[in-house]
Amino acid sequence: MAITGVLRPGHAVLRVLDLDESVHFYTEVLGLKETGRDKSGRVYFKCWDERDHHSFVIRKADRAGMDCFGFKVQNAAVLNTLEGRLREYGVVTERVPAGEMLETGERVRFHLPTGHLIELYAEKTSVGNGLGDMNPEAWLADQKGISPIRMDHALIYGGDIDGNRKLFEDVLDFTLVERVKLEDGVTDLATWLTCSNKAHDIAMVRHSEDNKLHHVSFLLETWEQVLRAADIMSMNRVSIDIGPTRHGITRGTTIYFFDPSGNRLETFSGGYQWYPDHHPITWTWDQVGRGIFYHDRKLNEAFLSVLT
Template sequence: MGVLRMGYAHVRVTDMAEAKEHYANTLGLYEVLEEDGRVYYKGWDEWDHHSVVLEEGGVGLVKFGFKVQYEDDIDDIEKKAQSFGCTVARMSEGENPEVSDGIRIFTPSEHVFEVYHSQTLIGTEVGTHNPESFPRHLVGVGVPAIDHALITAADVKGMERFLTHTFGFFATERVQTSFDVDADHIGTWMTSTNQIHQLAVIQGPQGKLHHFAFKLADWTEVGHAADLFSMDEVSIDIGPTRHGITRGQTVYFFDPSGNRNEVFAGGYAAYPDRPVSIWTPDKLAKGIFYHARELNDSFTSVLT
């Protein structure tokens, strides 16, 4: 099958104590390991060892990890990435705690993507034997799992070609300069599964992170998260609102270091044969913020 999902986001933070307060007590992630200046977290409905890594010293993205279904998928992706012109390095089991061997791809957008086939299985917080619907004692928002990320690149169309060629992704939604087939791409939302998007790319500086997101169930949970962000004095960028693009419900907010997070619910089921939804620049504000139909300055300018 190839890529199953985004397995982890590894980001830098300026103050680990503040970051731990945010990710553990406001978002409700479970700390599973702390060593060598890094803290590892998982959501309550994730079964692998970790999905978020915080590293003290700076701000912004270190790398993303993508999990594949079969060990042979790694060799296939390595060959495809090299044929696309990317530098690829092998990584050994244990370089990332509890993560198998794999490869490290230096992408055309100057991001680092790691591809691996297994993590230590530690199980969800409700188990698999007659499980309850959710843990009784959730903390804060109680996010169940990481969902997707948005990055920036100078050449969006080139990154779409890379993700299609190397990961087998397909576009679900796209922002283009026109409806013409050969129009320039301003943004692309891509996946390899029924998930509406695993990774989105918008035009901007090389190697930057716009946000990484956590999944929630519905509007009620999104609104509840916004209430908790207000209680904890989390800096909210926008929301609660709805996207036109993906139809998702959202709140964007910042961790104490300035990395943008999102809680995301809804969307629709993606299929490779579904026609791509195309948005043009004159409707971009409606595509991003469906209700207000207006972009705020920080949403387009603040990157880490």
């Protein structure tokens, strides 16, 4: 299918407590490639198979969590169109000048009803994946750590996820892929939305506190690489929340774990492709455990309560 408008998740900016410890973790354990640092103290990373300059940024702060989540759009014309649609919808937007973030063009910022800061941008310097564009090899030989393919999605927590979903659907042309219902059978506990043909590009859970991050997720190619990731986490004494296991929702295989600052991350593989003629999948309250963790068929306490 042709992907237009909003193309994909483009970057996540996270707060960490110890910058040096975090840089070591993200480069040596997770296996991201550091691509730059700026005057404000932000450190930039990319996954090995990503072409753009960065997809993941950290900065030192006194509390962990996520500053913003960015999406790349097709071009400058689309960026202008989407900003106009946001304003018509009643959303306050802010233009961030090109260069404020390394190797990145102008960004349009706005807040979701849940308080999360979202950014749209059209331009980011392409640095390639190291394989070249002519007769490339299959993969890089100098990969470190877990070495995911890409930063894939985020799961956010907040109150008005209905308002979030409406904004994503009505203004940014996202589509509902899966949902979990509360006990009343009507209210959504959680929703999974896509702007592509992935099973999800962003997901949301209803929660009493706004502007909370559950996890940022990184894609691996195979179940075997997920198992290898678990070995690397154990070797490096990484705090694992749960896994390796499988989701019922999206059908991906997964591990949830924490960075040194307590930000939850995910490595996953698999799942299905979504197409516009598919119908959304609904999970009922009595099956939510199986939906989230297909093998255990129940949720663990840390998964529900630990947020940043």
